[in-house]
Amino acid sequence: MRARFRGHGEIEFEKAPLGDIADGDVRLRVDVCALCGSDKRLLHSGSPVVPGHEIGGTVVGGALPEGTRGIVYIPVFCGACVRCVAGRTNQCLHLSELIGWQRDGGFAEHVDVPARCVLPVPDDIPLSVAVLGLDTVGTAAHALRLALRTQDTVDRALVVGAGPLGLGVVAVAQAMGVAVDAFDPNPARLATATALGARPAGDLSAENQYDMVVEVSGADAARETAQRVVRPGGTVVALGESNEPYTMPATPRWRRTDCYTVRSFYFPVDEVDANWDLLRGVGAALRDLIVKPLTLPELPEAFARFVAGDHVKPCIVSTDAHLTEVTR
Ligand SMILES: [Zn+2]
Ligand SMILES: [Zn+2]
Known part of the structure; x- marks a missing residue:
């Protein structure tokens, strides 16, 4: 069958x-x-x-x-x-x-x-x-291995989107020694991320909060958030997939920010x-x-x-x- x-x-x-x-x-x-x-x-x-x-x-x-x-x-x-x-x-x-x-x-x-x-x-x-x-773990681990090559140290990373892959990123990041915050609008998913050891993210409206942001949802709003909360010199990992273009809007914030964007496949x-x-x-x-x-x-x-x-x-x-x- x-x-x-x-x-x-x-x-x-x-x-x-x-x-x-x-x-x-x-x-x-x-x-x-x-x-x-x-x-x-x-x-x-x-x-x-x-x-x-x-x-x-x-x-x-x-x-x-x-x-x-x-x-x-x-x-x-x-x-x-x-x-x-x-x-x-x-x-x-x-x-x-x-x-x-x-x-x-x-x-x-x-x-x-x-x-x-x-x-x-x-x-x-x-x-x-x-x-x-x-x-879940293979894709997450590869993305993190690529992303970690861009940084000398990562004190704390943010994972945006706590679906299966996002939860894989939460688990693997900590196993690699990176502390993580997690964000997901769905409270049950966020609770699963915290059960895996993530700290719930606070207010994400301010810029420059994280050394690394792993965007796993593919949603436009989440991609925008990732580009906002990464600190200068930090790394955005674009893991989320959608049929929409991944945009880097040429705002003053984007034009004046030194930043890595990492995309990985499998x-x-x-x-x-x-x-x-x-x-x-x-x-x-x-x-x-x-x-x-x-x-x-x-x-x-x-x-x-x-x-x-x-x-x-x-x-x-x-x-x-x-x-x-x-x-x-
Ligand atoms: Zn798949
Ligand atoms: Zn080949």
């Missing part, structure tokens, strides 16, 4: 026989596939492929040993260009497809992916934690080992606070609750009885 997004919020399920596995691919049984805020765009627009791009599963056939547990690296990188050879696979010069966007993803019982996109999970890390190593595979260490530290606490396990037939309900803001990180988990580690 697999899910199809027909547009305007409509989800249908279809049963299709599994074909042959293409050369170089592996077939995974999907044990867990998290919902991502970006999937809401596909829910609205519809998708020609099976969506779902935060996948953890077990190899059942193809180019890797059966039983291998892995999480799925979304960008299908070439493995041969100068950036890939340098380990910076998220910067691949021949980036072809994103899994769950241009080829079938994980809202299904099985998914075929290129073998090099399977990141094997260490035995001591449950898949329910490992899957957070993708868009994470390179050469950071994965360090990310496992981060997950060993913060992963279980993060999972327990944000993950809501549901099953594939419950996907429409999961999205409804997700869009309504009731669940921070719904995860579709396999109903296989032996997968209790995923459902806790």
Whole structure:
């Protein structure tokens, strides 16, 4: 069974026989596939492929040993260009497809992916934690690693937007030794950020308050706030995504401010080992606070609750009885 997004919020399920596995691919049984805020765009627009791009599963056939547990690296990188050879696979010069966007993803019982996109999970890390190593902790950690290169010290950072990625930034920043404040208009999300150790931000109308601001919402107002509250010489990390242009309005404030703006995409595979260490530290606490396990037939309900803001990180988990580690 697999899910199809027909547009305007409509989800249908279809049963299709599994074909042959293409050369170089592996077939995974999907044990867990998290919902991502970006999937809401596909829910609205519809998708020609099976969506779902935060996948953890077990190899059942193809180019890797059966039983291998892995999480799925979304960008299908070439493995041969100068950036890939340098380990910076998220910067691949021949980036072809994103899994769950241009080829079938994980809202299904099985998914075929290129073998090099399977990141094997260490035995001591449950898949329910490992899957957070993708868009939640992997993306957050890479953004922070890039951003920290711009600063000698960061006394305190502000995280604007406490959705799944923002909460990942809160958790990872502290694990990297950076104290954080958090802002979110939704009190429940802000409470989750504080449960992870963030201090609620105070009045954000004044300029020059933070060494670093990580903007994770993508909203215009939040981008404006980020550019206002960063101190001169500080760093704005533009992580939030939206279809709107990222504007740097040429106000006197902007023209007279020395400032870094950092944009990052996902994470390179050469950071994965360090990310496992981060997950060993913060992963279980993060999972327990944000993950809501549901099953594939419950996907429409999961999205409804997700869009309504009731669940921070719904995860579709396999109903296989032996997968209790995923459902806790
Ligand atoms: Zn995502
Ligand atoms: Zn490449």
